[in-house]
Amino acid sequence: MFARDSRLRQWLGQWLPKRPVTRRDSPATARGGQGDVDRVRRQYLESEQRFRALLESLPKVAVQGYDRDRRVIYWNEASTRLYGYSSDEAQGELLEDLIIPDAMRDGVIAAHRAWIHESVEIPAGELELRHQSGELVPVFSHHVMLNEHTDEPLMFCVDVDLSDQKRAHRDLEFATRFDRLTHLPNRQTFEADLDEVLDGCRRRGLGLALLYLDIDRFVEINDALGYEEGDRLLIELSRRLSEQLRATDLMSRVSGDEFVLAFPGVHREDDVMRVLHKVQEVFRRPFGLEGHKRSITASLGICLFPDNGAGARELIRNADVAKNQAKLEGRGGLRFFHQHLHDDLVRQHRLAESLERALDNNELFLHYQPQVSAASGRIENLEALLRWEPLPGQPVSPQEFIPVAERSGLIHRLGDWVMEETCRQRAQWRDAGVKLERIDINFSGRQMGRHDVFERLEAHLRRYRLGPREIGIELTENVLIEADARILEGLHSLHHRGFRIAIDDFGTGYSSLSYLKQFPVTSLKIDRSFVRDAPGQPEDRAIMEAAVFIGHRLGLEVVAEGVENAEQLALVRDIHCDLVQGFYFYRPMPADAIERLLVGGVQSLGSLSN
Template sequence: MFPEERFRRWLRRFLGRPSAVAAADSAENDEAVARVRRQYLESEQRFRALLESLPKVAVQGYDRDRRVIYWNEASTRLYGYTSEEAQGGLLEDLIIPDFMREGVVQAHRAWIHEGIEIPPEELELKHKSGELVPVFSHHVMLKEHTDDPLMFCVDVDLSDQKQAHRDLEFATRYDRLTQLPNRHTFETDLEHVLDGMRRRGVGLALIYLDIDYFVEINDALGYEQGDQLLVELSRRLRKELRSTDLLSRVSSDEFVLAFPGLHREEDVLQIVNKIHGLFKRPFGLDGHERRVSASIGVCLFPDNGGSARELIRNADVAKNRAKLEGRGSIRFFHQQLHDELVREHRLAENLERALNAQELTLHYQPQVSAISGRIENLEALLRWELPGGIAVPPHEFIRVAERSGLIHRLGDWVIEEACRQRAQWRAAGVPLERIDINVSGRQLSRPDMFERLRQCLARHGLGPREIGIELTENVLIEADERILKGLWELYHLGFRISIDDFGTGYSSLSYLKRFPVTALKIDRTFVRDAPGEPKDRAIMEAAVFIGHRLGLEVVAEGVEDERQLELIREMKCDLVQGFYFYRPMPAAMTERVLLGLVSAPNGLRAERGRALT
């Protein structure tokens, strides 16, 4: 828009002859008159062309009765009336909505009779179709002190700006894909709902839902199919909602639902089971029906939190615990979960500090021949002591390391330290075949894991038979083709690959055929109970039989007494690992045992280069 004074001058030049023209008319010089008239006409044409060339600036002129005397092309585009249709029509009949009609008429009269100007402002005026059009309207009055005042309205179309504002507001409040409220909007809406729940003294159930292995769906089928799944799930969830319920997509594959008025356990369980049941029907993806599951966390108001943010956080905590229990699990929040979360967070901080301060150590537990008692190999076991001599159980801090992402640093340290120690013992002439290292599924998920292992061995001058790896059977079952390929490459290089805790997994035995396994380690629970429990004994016998028929070495873990050892010898198990011979020991003590300088707990003594006798 142009400054008001400049626009007034332009309109006056357009509508009234300047004094120079009048002076020229009274002059006797016809040439001067013609020149002034020509200049005026050219100026008028330029100004008219300017008004007509502004596509978004609608200009209308009205007489003292508010009838149209001028209507440019932009006004036609903005309001729908042609210049011919609008000419002579009343302002209030053409573009003024009914609710504004009286106010506009009074404002126009007040300007004419009292000199009270109409201020510029944003308005919604009426299109020929009846729809409202957002504009910024500026008004100019000419000849306001005469009997023939003229009002010109300059209206700028704000449709694009308004739409952009609506789009921006939608983008900041809603999810583009599913059209559901985003996390911020959900949290705000939930807080309003909670205010009503407090006043009425009633409860609310909050459900946090996370699609299991959604990343794998995206990777396998593509993001388009993943988006299709999210849209279909949103549709199913919407169908289960009442008008008072809330639903939000809070992240890529996570949804949160709030159900006001639900507090009784049976009511909450009913709605949770209904939401869980939505996944029993397969989803149509990539032209096929695919079954999808979700982990669900549930918390209640006011029992598990008093604010929207606290409820969402606690439901998220319960959901994360559900995910750890496997696909499709449901977990209700309780305070113990939060306390565990706080403890794990502090433990992760301390673990990172311990890594930086090199406070971790490796202990070593020998694997001995079941027949001769000779030490064949060692298993490296990670140990961590807090200041004050308090030992943190490995199953606790390793779980925290996996959840916090520290497992990769932890795994790198273990590999480096085991390789360093193995090279040191070899240089010192300590008799030892191999050190086995435990590797978690999270470590295997790193693309360069196998390459880093090979580089570490090369850095310390070790061969592939001097360091082995142990994996749980569940890790193998969840392994993809990349991991399978990497394991086969290690196998062909001569690495030894053991399955740890054999018999405790949830899979079939088919992985023994697919994966390059060289040894089975029978879980200690079977060894412990086999002497007095026929079923455990039968499972052990079957595991040893299968292992030997496949050409695998079989190791019995957790051997603690003579009865267990005799049974294992009877089954012709190859190696024994357990407290009956040795507990896990620091490197210095392990070296003395390997050199035959220390007796085993049962009185046996290891001698350099000779079996235990």
């Protein structure tokens, strides 16, 4: 535990007291030498005082001195703080009896003797020495031997306390391997542990079930009750889940409100369902939050080894894919992983990349579908419909790329582009003298969630000097039901200024009609599924009649979507729909075709027949 350290030896040597040298002086020297003797003695005392003051002023450096028999001759204050013994308690005691653990005792004695008798120095290093209480203390220890070739060798031990560094290292190691809040392994540790378990499963021919758990609406808990309550929920949930695990099972908190659990040896259907039941049982008991009992649910995704993956990372990813599908089904959803889920996810990812390139490469354009008067067949308004034709490639349906845009966040760029292009086209037709009331733009729920969506619409309108009668908006009823105060305030502002606001796909969302009197809407668009089946389905006709009746009583315009034949047109006229939109009159068309139509150059089959 001691070291050859010439710099330390020189440093200690220059401060250690040196005995005055006694010799026979010549008569000449003796006659005037008393003053020199006094000066040397004074320097000796001052040197000793400086040395002691220095050693006592080092709070983290413990210095002890030992004689040839390893008995304490010096013990500074830092040694007392480090090892617990006072200077009086330590004086005269053996080194090995004070601070040397039993397992090191014989080695220390042998090393000390080898240094004295054979000049074999002991290397410096990190050690764990014994405190008076019996606990081990980590130190970095140097030793210096003075007078090593005399009958009175002195050994000074310089020990630097490493407790803080060791504690910091342990804390750092814990932080890199475990979750601070729940003390569960983090994702990296879980992956490493799971790969080891999977190796064992392969050797023994066992399966494994991996479960990915995501607390439903956890963000709302944090927002409503505060992060402290959210943390309490996570700690309580991890405790409950841990109680359900066997010694061989693994669990990790992989992100804010997500956990993964691995169950080795679980592969048969009945075993998997048993594990699922245990996990779901955890959520059947309410959780105490803010002094109240609250029911919490979680979405679960499950994958199996070796069916759904060979390694930890692949299994976690696939279980995550299944969990995301479960979340789409609502609270408490459960999905098993199937390869087609991963294939769909990969395809959607590639589609999102292609869609982003399409925005840069001008592959997007708008078609416009007229809304005509049910009574006269005259074109009243247009609906702008987004189209995508990759270069090269086949057209991609909006039913396919719009959901991808919403999930990837591209919906905001798409929405900006549609607003810009619609306003530009409407202004162009206005300036050309083309007669047209308005063009309606569809807004998705994700798009409405953007904080400045109304400001962006207003900016486009100002740029092209358009008024509230020239551009309208269409929303699904679910968007209105889920709208927050900001969205409602923006819609009311548009409504008061004369904008037309339509509920699209009416009848396919929430069953409650109370929102019709609460929200600022001006028209209802009856979903095409009712129009398609109404001629042969009395129930669908009754729903349409009720929708028209309610709409008219509330002063709303009613539009029938998806009218494709004369029988459907006769029905919507019979129940007094105001406007008709569908292939029977006009398909969606590019801007140049619409312009020819509006100036009288083209008529539809429907308009000719009527």
